[in-house]
Amino acid sequence: MTDERIDPIQARFKRIRHVILVLSGKGGVGKSSITTQLALSLSSSHKVGILDIDLTGPSMPRMLGLDGQGVHQASNGWVPVRGPQGIECMSIGFLLQNKNDSVVWRGPKKNAMIKQFLADVEWGDLDVLLVDTPPGTSDEHLAITEYLRGVHPHAVLVTTPQGVALADVRKELSFCRKLKIPVLGVVENMSGFVCSHCTECTHVFSTGGGEAMAAEFGVPFLGRVPIDPQFTVSVESQGKDAYANVFEQSNLYPIFRDMCTKLASHIDA
Ligand SMILES: Nc1ncnc2c1ncn2[C@@H]1O[C@H](COP(=O)(O)OP(=O)(O)OP(=O)(O)O)[C@@H](O)[C@H]1O
Numbered sequence: 001m002t003d004e005r006i007d008p009i010q011a012r013f014k015r016i017r018h019v020i021l022v023l024s025g026k027g028g029v030g031k032s033s034i035t036t037q038l039a040l041s042l043s044s045s046h047k048v049g050i051l052d053i054d055l056t057g058p059s060m061p062r063m064l065g066l067d068g069q070g071v072h073q074a075s076n077g078w079v080p081v082r083g084p085q086g087i088e089c090m091s092i093g094f095l096l097q098n099k100n101d102s103v104v105w106r107g108p109k110k111n112a113m114i115k116q117f118l119a120d121v122e123w124g125d126l127d128v129l130l131v132d133t134p135p136g137t138s139d140e141h142l143a144i145t146e147y148l149r150g151v152h153p154h155a156v157l158v159t160t161p162q163g164v165a166l167a168d169v170r171k172e173l174s175f176c177r178k179l180k181i182p183v184l185g186v187v188e189n190m191s192g193f194v195c196s197h198c199t200e201c202t203h204v205f206s207t208g209g210g211e212a213m214a215a216e217f218g219v220p221f222l223g224r225v226p227i228d229p230q231f232t233v234s235v236e237s238q239g240k241d242a243y244a245n246v247f248e249q250s251n252l253y254p255i256f257r258d259m260c261t262k263l264a265s266h267i268d269a
């Protein structure tokens with residue numbers, strides 16, 4: 001590729017040890033939630049950044065309790081917003097005047113924004129940059145994989161146990177195979193509901209589909225995350241009750257700690 005902006009991108013990414021794309025076949029399966037929780041768990045032992053390229057529905061500012069913050073322009077580029085536990089975050093949500101504004105852009109404009117995020121954000125030294133992507137395989141995915149070709153990103157796939165979500169994640173796995181993006185693992189989110197009274201887990205949908213699919217494609221299975229009503233409440237809260245501030249007390253914390261141990265074996269290898 002002869003694009004003159006590839007080199008600036010590679011120069012920026014020299015200081016980032018690992019880039020992990022968080023992908024999902026369908027919307028609403030909890031990709032941004034999983035990105036947030038992985039970042040919070042990893043950040044106890046690693047320097048972590050999050051790039052949110054979900055341009056039409058950015059949720060990172062809210063999930064990290066950073067709503068209303070803005071990005072600063074310094075002489076060497078955009079300075080990301082520093083979130084809880086030192087997580088560096090960049091999202092179009094920080095550039096919109098009003099958080100309810102919607103971005104309705106065609107492909108070329110989206111590509112230009114993604115290029116700018118990759119070439120102009122001064123992340124500093126990071127162990128891992130998690131990239132929260134929109135659902136499916138859209139212009140944003142093609143753009144980021146094209147521009148990060150020399151950086152060799154990896155991927156984590158998020159699915160729910162229902163057949164329709166699994167069918168879509170199969171497409172994501174094929175997408176990764178075609179573009180030679182190694183898959184670090186599959187996460188099955190909303191896998192059952194744990195009763196807060198008796199801790200019995202009810203499988204509202206089926207279970208185990210994510211694990212079976214991971215086995216079929218020969219990629220690691222990172223684990224199951226149940227539906228946790230407390231999580232839904234916390235991600236809507238800001239300030240001291242924001243999820244980022246209470247996640248270590250959350251029922252989901254041990255699950256993410258285990259997943260991060262699996263991911264860290266790759267990151268630190
Ligand atoms: N394990 C869980 N327990 C309870 N609520 C969850 C869980 N995972 C996600 N949610 C909730 O589901 C909703 C959708 O999650 P999220 O925004 O992370 O999905 P998404 O896949 O990133 O969506 P999209 O990319 O389509 O915007 C959110 O309200 C979130 O709080």
Ligand code: SF4
Binds near residue numbers: 196197199200
């Ligand atoms: S799982 Fe047990 S405690 Fe929870 S609602 Fe059902 S019966 Fe009641």
